[in-house]
Amino acid sequence: MDIKGLECLILGGGIGGLAAALALSARGARCRVLEQAPALREVGAGLQISPNGFVVLEALGLGEGLRQASVQAKAVRLCDYSGRDVVRLDLDQLERPWYFFVHRAELLSLLVEATARMGIPIETGRRILKVRSGARPSVEDQTGAVHAADLIIAADGLHSVARPVLNGEATPFFTGQVAWRAVIDSDSTAPEAQVFMGPKRHLVTYPLSRGRRNIVAVEERRSWQAESWSQTDDAENLRKAFADFGAPVRDMLARVGPVNLWGLFRHPVARTWHADGVALVGDAAHPTLPFLAQGANMALEDAWGLRRALDDASSLTGGLVAYQELRQARAERIVSAASRNAWKYHLSFPPLRMAAHFALRLGGSVAPRRLTGQFDWLYGYDITHD
Numbered sequence: 001m002d003i004k005g006l007e008c009l010i011l012g013g014g015i016g017g018l019a020a021a022l023a024l025s026a027r028g029a030r031c032r033v034l035e036q037a038p039a040l041r042e043v044g045a046g047l048q049i050s051p052n053g054f055v056v057l058e059a060l061g062l063g064e065g066l067r068q069a070s071v072q073a074k075a076v077r078l079c080d081y082s083g084r085d086v087v088r089l090d091l092d093q094l095e096r097p098w099y100f101f102v103h104r105a106e107l108l109s110l111l112v113e114a115t116a117r118m119g120i121p122i123e124t125g126r127r128i129l130k131v132r133s134g135a136r137p138s139v140e141d142q143t144g145a146v147h148a149a150d151l152i153i154a155a156d157g158l159h160s161v162a163r164p165v166l167n168g169e170a171t172p173f174f175t176g177q178v179a180w181r182a183v184i185d186s187d188s189t190a191p192e193a194q195v196f197m198g199p200k201r202h203l204v205t206y207p208l209s210r211g212r213r214n215i216v217a218v219e220e221r222r223s224w225q226a227e228s229w230s231q232t233d234d235a236e237n238l239r240k241a242f243a244d245f246g247a248p249v250r251d252m253l254a255r256v257g258p259v260n261l262w263g264l265f266r267h268p269v270a271r272t273w274h275a276d277g278v279a280l281v282g283d284a285a286h287p288t289l290p291f292l293a294q295g296a297n298m299a300l301e302d303a304w305g306l307r308r309a310l311d312d313a314s315s316l317t318g319g320l321v322a323y324q325e326l327r328q329a330r331a332e333r334i335v336s337a338a339s340r341n342a343w344k345y346h347l348s349f350p351p352l353r354m355a356a357h358f359a360l361r362l363g364g365s366v367a368p369r370r371l372t373g374q375f376d377w378l379y380g381y382d383i384t385h386d
């Protein structure tokens with residue numbers, strides 16, 4: 001269909017929403033973004049952009065901007081909790097070695113600046129409470145104002161208001177894991193992620209630009225914790241939880257000031273991604289656990305996928321059907337791979353842990369390409385071409 005002139009209302013000025021606005025506007029759509037936050041604040045911590053997400057940024061003309069705002073990753077190093085190396089995955093062995101560590105606020109700034117250059121309006125302080133599909137779909141904000149368009153793109157994240165309208169309410173379940181997130185100042189700039197694996201806990205850390213370091217520390221826990229990006233905690237609780245880890249981890253944690261705590265929940269991937277004139281994009285369709293670092297990458301893939309499906313279709317409805325066909329199976333595969341990953345880091349029975357670490361070490365020294373090759377299906381996919 002001809003996207004030119006298509007009126008699109010985008011709910012959510014996050015990564016998926018802004019990328020969709022850019023992708024569709026480049027084809028001549030008239031996009032408007034409605035964001036609940038009173039201002040586009042600098043929030044969040046580190047994100048990983050893998051090659052499958054980077055190709056979308058590149059296609060949006062933001063590849064160079066991302067390179068400048070981020071640290072290009074060379075490796076992922078798995079260590080046991082004392083700090084001893086288990087295996088090093090060489091990211092240069094990827095078919096497309098484009099793997100980056102970036103602060104979420106800096107990625108958002110890149111996207112916001114690009115929307116400003118294209119004249120796409122972002123209206124802040126508009127919290128959407130209702131979504132109605134139909135021949136002329138519409139949304140209602142907290143003031144009661146109704147906004148209608150040809151297409152509503154719901155990129156309103158984890159607690160999407162559109163998803164239950166299309167799918168009914170789903171009850172996510174607590175995985176028994178919580179994650180602390182923090183950014184510290186650091187002089188160590190080795191361009192690699194380190195994963196320290198201990199019984200019932202693991203910690204991932206990687207450098208960000210301008211001498212900062214991102215930390216995500218996961219602990220198994222019985223008691224329930226809110227699923228929120230903004231809940232804070234006392235850094236002392238984090239230090240206590242990892243007190244038996246080796247010096248590299250303890251030294252890092254000694255420098256943690258403000259810290260966020262986030263309960264990890266499993267959500268099913270939405271069964272229905274579209275209704276009359278409404279489409280779900282990003283976390284609204286498929287919230288994921290963080291163990292494959294694919295939340296932002298999938299949102300970028302969706303944004304491009306939606307434009308591609310509309311481009312190739314003969315009608316809006318046909319385009320939305322094609323969009324779900326293009327995206328759903330891949331999102332399901334990624335979300336389940338992320339869910340399976342958690343236990344691998346947390347083996348608490350020592351013989352099992354030693355055997356698993358031995359197998360990893362052996363794999364890393366005998367067939368390093370095979371270790372990275374298991375990610376070809378994920379990182380080798382290019383939605384802008386394949």
Ligand SMILES: Cc1cc2nc3c(=O)[nH]c(=O)nc-3n(C[C@H](O)[C@H](O)[C@H](O)COP(=O)(O)OP(=O)(O)OC[C@H]3O[C@@H](n4cnc5c(N)ncnc54)[C@H](O)[C@@H]3O)c2cc1C
Binds near residue numbers: 014015036129229296
């Ligand atoms: C504040 C915040 C901090 C985050 N920090 C990290 C992090 O440190 N590391 C990490 O890996 N991931 C983080 N994420 C998640 C990550 O950005 C997403 O998983 C991923 O980028 C998917 O993007 P998305 O566009 O689907 O959702 P998001 O990027 O979450 O964007 C959703 C947007 O929709 C807006 N919104 C929600 N409901 C409404 C509504 N009713 N009306 C209007 N607007 C609405 C939100 O304010 C937000 O701007 C964070 C998300 C948020 C919102």
